[in-house]
Amino acid sequence: MTFAPIAADKAVFNPLDPGESMPEATIRDVARRAQLSVATVSRVLNGFENVSEQARERVTEAVRDLGYVPHAGARSLSLARTNAIGVVLPDLHGEFFSEIVRGMDREASRRGYLLLLSNLHGSTEQAALALRAMHGRVDGLIVMAPTLSSRDLAAALPSRLPSVLINTRGVGTGHASIHLDNAAGVAAVVEHLASLGRRRLVHVAGPEGNMDADERAHAFQEACAARGLGCEILRGDFGQASGEQSVAELVASGREFDGLFAGNDNMAIGALQALQDAGKWVPTDVAVVGFDDIPLARHLGLTTVRVRIAELGERALVRLLAVMAKADGGGEELHAPELVIRNTTGEENGA
Amino acid sequence: MTFAPIAADKAVFNPLDPGESMPEATIRDVARRAQLSVATVSRVLNGFENVSEQARERVTEAVRDLGYVPHAGARSLSLARTNAIGVVLPDLHGEFFSEIVRGMDREASRRGYLLLLSNLHGSTEQAALALRAMHGRVDGLIVMAPTLSSRDLAAALPSRLPSVLINTRGVGTGHASIHLDNAAGVAAVVEHLASLGRRRLVHVAGPEGNMDADERAHAFQEACAARGLGCEILRGDFGQASGEQSVAELVASGREFDGLFAGNDNMAIGALQALQDAGKWVPTDVAVVGFDDIPLARHLGLTTVRVRIAELGERALVRLLAVMAKADGGGEELHAPELVIRNTTGEENGA
DNA sequence: ACGCGTCATGTAACCGGTTACATGACGCAC
């Protein structure tokens, strides 16, 4: 426990009581205090074997005395490795956001990565800015940008940064990406409605330009056509209010329909409200189906398409790490959603 | 649009078709190509005025040709400023997580900051590790660690990094922090139940050691005592299942009660289920109140205490920036929640 | 005594930016 007096080169200070104004201790301060070189300190800190026991102790002690904490940013720079993953998401409805982030976080923290979050609201230029800001701070990128055109995305994506796309128009073929199999989900919905004898279907779609909204609307049209069912498409914006309003207007117009498929659960809930207000019975008069299976859906007995959101995030992270390790050749991965049948298309329900 | 042939020092390449193996362009590459010094390039990139129009053009062109993107990590190192805020959260139930992150993100992106996310599951050592990993990557820290003791937190918190605590046991006095006024919320609940004539109250508390759970349980006890009400406390873990189970056991034991206050909405929902299964009527037999006001609560008609979660996150970020700018003297800020009265304590309801 | 290998340690370059300071060109007043 003895050590020579230290030649403090700036000022005298008490190591156990870090003054507010004292600059952060660096590895060089530790080296000086331990009377060793920075190389040795670095070796101790990183657990190398070729260090004498004595040196190891002296370093450990100096670190403790100075309250030294390595500077992760500097470390990243010299290692060209940050241990962080950039996550760029659009403005998402609550449940979806937290679930997908939770899925990523679970895998990330298991493997010692941090998540650097950036939201993608606004224009294409802002998107480019957000993506650029990631360069040099992350080892890889997970991007979910359902409204970005594939051209804009290609322009904005730092070309040499490994990345995985989620529900995003691909950048050329072969880019590692994960997609929800919207077509399969929608096909299951339409088949289910048809099997219940519904013949005049209406779809309240999400906002135009949103990839998921467009895919679902398109698949709906296809599926109806394939079965010769009546089919109409309204536009909402994925918000509950828009579902309510669209359906209220539809009912007011007097057009007949017996099956309603909303682009997501939020809008389905709005639609249920509108139907109730209009005195329509669910499912007797109109069968209603949503998409996503948010927790509310279960409580409301809403038939819907279950998307395992957290799993999507988890897979994205796992694949990104594989891409980074050059162990993933790229390519699109489809996640098949699953139809969950509940009261709004099944047994009687007051709604 | 003319420029001299470039003496490429490594290999010949086509700048418009970045080869896979080509190393990232750095500011020095840009300087070389523009036939200027790195200083001038840096000045152009950062919008300094003292650069000739000609130099500005040459740099812009070189940047475009090389597809140069500044290395944010290197920039941070030399500026000692990262434009990122570290956010350390515990494992949170979905709605709470996404809301608080959304609130922070809204303010952060408005002010040009990114969010570096780290979850705080597990032991005290892991917590320390997570906090340390932030050093040198962020300009400030928002910490929510309701289970950490104030001693452990003090040890783990990088001392010279500005930070704001949310619902976390303070590190000494005067640390900038934001707290939910649990006592006020609980007092309102008990007063409400008392005003309905309920006399034998039960509280299903969150897990022991969790700051919010403990504060709510304690406030409940105080409030009941102050009014001379019967009062019993059960322990749950904030999960829906634990609420259901606790109440099922309570009912099975035959103890009488006419008012139930759950530590959060999740457990209140479980409790409603248990009461329904036991044939008890809500609110006739038992009035039920939750805490948080998650979206489900509204749909279920659950009386609860509304916490404006996103606002909490937003305020935390705003205060952190103030602390960083030395414009915030620290101190505790209480957010008063608001009682929302719905069917589970009001008009008749089938549940 | 010599040569050689092993091993702990140190020196200094490097990662990719920023910037204090030096430099040199130019215009202008005398």
Place this chain on the structure above:
DNA sequence: GTGCGTCATGTAACCGGTTACATGACGCGT
């Protein structure tokens, strides 16, 4: 022509780590 201020530009140090390579001590076989 000289001196000075202004201004664009360049040089090199610096941020805080890592690490290739150099060094020198030591042990061992001959």
